[in-house]
Amino acid sequence: MDDEPNPDQPAAPARTTSGIELRPFYGPEDAAGVDYDREIGDPGAFPFTRGTRATGYQARKWTVRQVMGLGTAEETNQRLHHLLREGQTGISLTGLGYAPFESSDPRAIGLVGRGGVWVDTLADMEGVFAGIPIDRVSINQTGNSIPAFVMILGAAKKRGIPLDSLSGTVQNYVLPWGEAPTYAGNHYVDIIEYCARNLPRWNHTSISVRNTREAGISAAQEMAFGVYEGYYAAATARERGADVNRVGQRLTFFLNAENDLLEEVAKFRAMRRMWARVMRDRLGATDDRACQLRFHVQTSGVSLTAQQPLNNIVRATIHALAAALGGAQSMSVNAFDEAFTIPSQFAQTLSVRTQQIIQLESGLTNVVDPFGGSYAMESLTNELEDRAMAIFATLEGLPAQAAWKFISEASREAAYQRQLAVDSGERPLVGVNCFVEEDEPELQFEAAHRAEPDYDPAWRDKQAARLARVKRERDGARWAAARQRLVDAYRARENIVGPALEAAEAYMSIGEMCEALAAVNGEAELRKRGGFVIRLY
Amino acid sequence: MTTRIVFASDTSGHTMGYHVVARGLRDAGFEVIMTGRQLPAEAASSALDEDAEIVAYRVMDRDPVEVVGALLEALRDRGIGDRPVLVGGIISRADADKLREAGVAGVFGPGSKLRDIAECARTAVAATGGAPT
Numbered sequence: 001m002d003d004e005p006n007p008d009q010p011a012a013p014a015r016t017t018s019g020i021e022l023r024p025f026y027g028p029e030d031a032a033g034v035d036y037d038r039e040i041g042d043p044g045a046f047p048f049t050r051g052t053r054a055t056g057y058q059a060r061k062w063t064v065r066q067v068m069g070l071g072t073a074e075e076t077n078q079r080l081h082h083l084l085r086e087g088q089t090g091i092s093l094t095g096l097g098y099a100p101f102e103s104s105d106p107r108a109i110g111l112v113g114r115g116g117v118w119v120d121t122l123a124d125m126e127g128v129f130a131g132i133p134i135d136r137v138s139i140n141q142t143g144n145s146i147p148a149f150v151m152i153l154g155a156a157k158k159r160g161i162p163l164d165s166l167s168g169t170v171q172n173y174v175l176p177w178g179e180a181p182t183y184a185g186n187h188y189v190d191i192i193e194y195c196a197r198n199l200p201r202w203n204h205t206s207i208s209v210r211n212t213r214e215a216g217i218s219a220a221q222e223m224a225f226g227v228y229e230g231y232y233a234a235a236t237a238r239e240r241g242a243d244v245n246r247v248g249q250r251l252t253f254f255l256n257a258e259n260d261l262l263e264e265v266a267k268f269r270a271m272r273r274m275w276a277r278v279m280r281d282r283l284g285a286t287d288d289r290a291c292q293l294r295f296h297v298q299t300s301g302v303s304l305t306a307q308q309p310l311n312n313i314v315r316a317t318i319h320a321l322a323a324a325l326g327g328a329q330s331m332s333v334n335a336f337d338e339a340f341t342i343p344s345q346f347a348q349t350l351s352v353r354t355q356q357i358i359q360l361e362s363g364l365t366n367v368v369d370p371f372g373g374s375y376a377m378e379s380l381t382n383e384l385e386d387r388a389m390a391i392f393a394t395l396e397g398l399p400a401q402a403a404w405k406f407i408s409e410a411s412r413e414a415a416y417q418r419q420l421a422v423d424s425g426e427r428p429l430v431g432v433n434c435f436v437e438e439d440e441p442e443l444q445f446e447a448a449h450r451a452e453p454d455y456d457p458a459w460r461d462k463q464a465a466r467l468a469r470v471k472r473e474r475d476g477a478r479w480a481a482a483r484q485r486l487v488d489a490y491r492a493r494e495n496i497v498g499p500a501l502e503a504a505e506a507y508m509s510i511g512e513m514c515e516a517l518a519a520v521n522g523e524a525e526l527r528k529r530g531g532f533v534i535r536l537y
Numbered sequence: 538m539t540t541r542i543v544f545a546s547d548t549s550g551h552t553m554g555y556h557v558v559a560r561g562l563r564d565a566g567f568e569v570i571m572t573g574r575q576l577p578a579e580a581a582s583s584a585l586d587e588d589a590e591i592v593a594y595r596v597m598d599r600d601p602v603e604v605v606g607a608l609l610e611a612l613r614d615r616g617i618g619d620r621p622v623l624v625g626g627i628i629s630r631a632d633a634d635k636l637r638e639a640g641v642a643g644v645f646g647p648g649s650k651l652r653d654i655a656e657c658a659r660t661a662v663a664a665t666g667g668a669p670t
Contacts, residue, residue: 098550107576109607110547110599215553306647339647341629415553416560423650432648446630454629455600535598536549536574 016263018220020383026375034378039273043327043368047276049269049381051327052292056368057359062323063330064355065090065140066348067298071113071459072466073127080132082345086352090138092296092332093117093128097145100514100523100533103463107537113459115342116142120467120509125151126158135161139168140206140296140330146187146531147510150501153199157505169203169252169296170195174233176400177528183240185493187531192237194497196246203252205233206296213256214302215411216418219267220384223274224391225407226253231278231392232400244283248290257299257319257326264319265371266380268295268326274385278392296330297323302418304339308431308440312336317354324364325371331355337445342454346445467509474507482506483516490517496531539568540662543589545580546573547626548598555595558625561651562593567658577604581611584620590662591642596626602635609639621661623654 014022034040041047044054053059066083070076080091095116102120103112112118119125125148134156141149149170156166174188183189188205195204209226217225230251237247255271257264275293279285299319304312313336320333333351335343343351359365371377395403421427428434482503489499503513514533518526527533542562546555555571563569572583577594584592594608605624612618621642628636633644642661645654 109576110601110603114600115598211551304647338627340627411553412556415557419557419561419651423652429648442630455603457600457603534550537547537576 016219016380017258017260018218018263018384018387020263020380020387022376026379028375030375030379031373034382039382040372040378046280046288046291047273048292049273050369050372052272052294052329054368056327057324057365058368061089061359061365062328062355063090063138063296064088064352064359065092065138065296065330065332066335066351067092067094067140067142067332068343068348069093069095069116069142070342070454071456072118072463073124073130075113075459076117076128077130077132079345079348080128083348083352084132084137086349087356088352090140090330091132091134092140092142094142095119096141096143097148097151097510098143098534099537100511100518101537102509102511103460103467105511108460110455111537112463114455118459118463119148119151120463120511121470121507122151122154122158122504123466123470123507124463125155129155134159135165139166141168141170143534144170144172144188144531145510145534146191146497146500147504147513149191150497150504151510153501154504163198164200166199167201169206171206171208171254172531173205173207173229174236175530176232176404177530183236185529186236187496187529188233189237189240190495190497191531192233192242192247193240193495195250196242203250204247205230205251206254207233207252208254210254210256210298212407212411213258214300216302216414217411218414219258219260219263220387221391221410221414222256223267223271223384223388224395225410226255227271227274227278227388228392228395228403228407230275231282231396232403234279234283238283244279244285245287245290248279248283248285249287252329253293253295255295255297255328257297257323257328259300259303259315259318261318261322262376262380263384264322265325266377266384268323268328269369269371269377270381270385270388272327273381274388274392294329296332297326297328298332299323299334301334301338303429304334304336305429305432306339308437309336309339310443311431312339313350313354316351317358320354320358321364324358325369327369344445344452344454470507470509479506479508483508483512486513487516487520490520539566540591540658541568541570541587541589542591542593542658543570543572543580543584543587544593544595545575545583546595546597547575547604549574551597552595554597554625558593558595558645558651558654562655562658565652565655567655577607578611580608581615581617584612585615585617589620590665591621591623591658593623593625593658596624596628601626601628601632602639605636605641606639609641619665621658621665623658623661625649625654 040049043051172191192204195202207230213222238244272293276291279291316333333354335347337347425433486499486503559569570587623643625645643657
């Protein structure tokens, strides 16, 4: 029995992803000296550690918002109807306007409708939302595409829905490629301005640090990078004359939920406190709502495995619990088949069910921040905030472009280290580096999946045909005038959003908009200004 | 002689895996020529220009069967259809089977180990009579 571990002496202390050493238990001394009102506060009170609303989920559950986008307008519309029928309460669309060319372009090989819905013109966006109550259901747009953004607005206008009654989010975030000090021509700031004037219920920014976390960075890094990027966006908008209280009210975050349950709950709490303090102390916000960190969570994808895929249902449930305990406003639970395919309808429905079971059956939504006051949780929250603030201070001391480079290099390094740790078995991944099953049988749903393609080459032909029809039927004079207006605004560095909306309403395609603007002084300049070229193909 | 591998990507988005695998192959002793996002024909031209012994294609946003099929054809068109091809990305089992049937030497998705990818590349190059690393 000599080699049996001594239960009184752990071999090595457990650590969180952020390197925080965990003791086997925590006691009153770990929370000693903490001023409840100043450091923690009731839910709904500054610094919002415990949440942004005193009533929590009793008054309002988080929005069930599975990210989706598949095929062309018809396929996505059908899937949206299905998800809403099954109880989804918000919409999140992906794939919109990522490519700066039309479906008929040779560069679109294998691309149309895979990994997101393909949209060429407003006609497609009208199709995406056909029969969907977008006057009542909020829409999240994944990606920074201004053409896609204005097509959402154009589709609403066509149905007679006033813009100021729409609610939604655009995953816009200000990158340091504008030209100081006015940033005229920085299209990300254009979106912020346009929303402030026309869309009071639209979140103009969604700091997308969730995808950075997917590289394998720690919880403290996710907090620091996210708060820094939000701070930079608000500070930039302020430099161009925006009111920081107004900007802050509609600046949201897109966060991850990972495996380390306790650290993740502490992350959401600590990040709320950190953001509130940065907004108040560094940016001078005085409005409470402008200091509140509100966030959508998309649960981790990188921690899901292609091996033994049903295990992912368990993992995603743990991630969803962390988000719920952490007070998320909106959630997308990653589908269990995501490690090997575009999510099937079956798997996406199960993600909706996961959220419904937590909301309706677990009782977890009855009490806000139930971990508040826990010795371990408060200690972890403090420690995480300290670590994240130290990283934030480093970023704040760098020129903005260098700060982004720092974030990018840290992410790349973390991704490699994570891979080495999984390969070596140091980081356990059930079904991958331990408890591996040889000859995994094909599961029933995989066979079913073959009948429901995640890509169909016919989508492209259908899409190109529709685009040709739209071009034949549109008003050529209106199109030409709108095109000229768009190009003129770009040249003059005026706010680009209004002219882009006019162009969309004249059924100008995304490809045509990008081409017209790139012709002014090159695609590199267009990329630098943001909002039109999201990915290179 | 180190083995030269041209490593292309189908788009510029979500490239963390692309960079991880490239670094893993480099650390395993390969000369990795990262050509970034390229259409299949562009990747094949890079393979020819760089005199690559093996080609790796990361496929994330596009249909793997369609673009890898186009890559294999473009390699044959350039007279280098004998160069082994590796593919990585989010690829269903059904699609992975189709790629192997089409002649792809290895298909790697999440959960793959870097050393297995390197080993597959070495074996595939050795089978063509190329220089072992």
